[in-house]
Amino acid sequence: MTEDFILTPAIESVLAELEVQRKKIASSKIQGWGAIILGVACFAIGAILSQAIIAIIGFIMVVPGVVILFRISDDINQYKYRFKQEVIGAALNSIHQNLTFDHENGISESEFINAQLFAKTPDRYHTEDLITGKDEKTVFYFAEVHAEYKTEMQTKNGRQVQWHDILKGIVFSADFNKNFNGITVVRPKDFGSSIGAWFSENIYSFGDKDIVQLENDYFNKNFVTQSSDQVEARYILTPAMMEKISDLNERSAYCISLSFINSSVYIAFPLNNNYFEPPVFDTLLKPDLLDEDMNILTFMFLIIKELNLNTRVWSKE
Numbered sequence: 001m002t003e004d005f006i007l008t009p010a011i012e013s014v015l016a017e018l019e020v021q022r023k024k025i026a027s028s029k030i031q032g033w034g035a036i037i038l039g040v041a042c043f044a045i046g047a048i049l050s051q052a053i054i055a056i057i058g059f060i061m062v063v064p065g066v067v068i069l070f071r072i073s074d075d076i077n078q079y080k081y082r083f084k085q086e087v088i089g090a091a092l093n094s095i096h097q098n099l100t101f102d103h104e105n106g107i108s109e110s111e112f113i114n115a116q117l118f119a120k121t122p123d124r125y126h127t128e129d130l131i132t133g134k135d136e137k138t139v140f141y142f143a144e145v146h147a148e149y150k151t152e153m154q155t156k157n158g159r160q161v162q163w164h165d166i167l168k169g170i171v172f173s174a175d176f177n178k179n180f181n182g183i184t185v186v187r188p189k190d191f192g193s194s195i196g197a198w199f200s201e202n203i204y205s206f207g208d209k210d211i212v213q214l215e216n217d218y219f220n221k222n223f224v225t226q227s228s229d230q231v232e233a234r235y236i237l238t239p240a241m242m243e244k245i246s247d248l249n250e251r252s253a254y255c256i257s258l259s260f261i262n263s264s265v266y267i268a269f270p271l272n273n274n275y276f277e278p279p280v281f282d283t284l285l286k287p288d289l290l291d292e293d294m295n296i297l298t299f300m301f302l303i304i305k306e307l308n309l310n311t312r313v314w315s316k317e
Contacts, residue, residue: 007287008094014086015284021079026281028072035065076280083278084129091290092131095297099133103276106130106143107171115173115266116185117257120166122147129276135301138309140174142300144275145268169254169271172300174309176265182229184212184236186245188255189224216242222255236260244306251299267303 007015039061046055084103092099106127113121125147132141147166152159212225212233219225219242227233237245249256254270275293278284303309 007290008090011087011090011094014082014090015289018079018083018087018278019284021075022278022280022284025072025075025079028068028075029280032065032068032072035068036062039063039065080278084276087278087290088276088293091294092297095294096133096135098135099131099297102130102132103128107141107145107173109147112145112147112171115171115261116183116259117171117266117268118147118166118187120149122166123150124148124163131297131300135304137177138174138304140172140300140304142170142172145169145171167268167270170269170275170296172267172269172303173264174304174307176260176263176309179263180229180232180236180260182227182232184225184227184229184233184260186223186225186237186258188257189222212237214242215239216246218242218246222246222249241307244308248303248306251302265307265309 039058042058042061043055044058046052046058081103084101088103089101092101106129108127109122109125112125112127125145127143127145130141130143132139134140146168148163149166151162151164153162154160210226210228210230212227212230214220214225214234214237216239219237225233225237245256245258248267252269253272256270257268259266273292275296
């Protein structure tokens with residue numbers, strides 16, 4: 001799996017067609033939002049100055065802006081669909097024939113919950129861009145996930161709802177080639193002080209899983225490890241495995257979460273970017289267009305290599 005990706009002539013041809021469509025969409029968006037912003041400004045000025053005619057003009061200006069944005073919604077959906085199917089899909093296939101891309105599906109909410117990567121259960125959940133594949137002996141898949149929970153508080157203006165991210169990033173799953181007897185979870189330790197460390201060790205628990213003390217300073221500093229089977233947890237998290245997970249964590253922008261459940265390993269990567277999406281206000285005709293998207297794919301193959309998932313140390317029962 002190489003990190004260098006070169007656009008094929010077939011993909012470049014599709015991008016040239018989509019670039020024409022992108023420019024029309026960008027122009028319409030600028031017109032639509034320009035009319036709305038100008039109309040709202042006029043309406044506000046009219047309201048402040050108590051000039052009804054200015055406020056009415058402002059309201060009238062907003063209407064065509066809304067109409068323009070509504071009319072291009074189908075064009076935007078078609079533009080995104082073609083980009084994902086004919087550009088991203090083709091790019092993945094040119095890199096690895098075993099890869100499949102389904103932009104409409106992802107990691108189901110029930111699987112996300114059952115993976116136990118996070119203590120919070122989502123109140124709002126979205127997933128897309130499912131990529132599945134096989135690298136030598138290892139079957140894997142990953143998808144973008146945005147899981148959120150809500151908090152409510154009573155204010156003088158009524159009940160206020162706030163949404164908080166559980167994960168905005170990618171969930172990766174791969175076959176570990178071992179049927180686990182228990183569940184082992186490795187989560188970020190977000191407490192920097194000694195009081196926080198004590199809190200993690202003594203209180204931070206879930207279900208019937210206990211804190212696992214491991215002989216790796218970096219691991220214990222950055223993660224809280226819990227398992228329903230202490231012996232199995234140490235069997236999985238060997239010194240070599242902990243070193244590899246630590247290396248993987250160092251390569252990530254944010255601290256990762258892992259779980260070993262059934263016969264799979266799950267890894268959650270918090271990310272800022274929304275991958276596999278076409279730009280609207282930036283050209284498609286640049287050689288590095290897909291670099292970030294392909295680098296994510298390279299990173300997923302790196303996980304299999306880093307964790308030695310193809311070595312098959314264990315055999316399934």
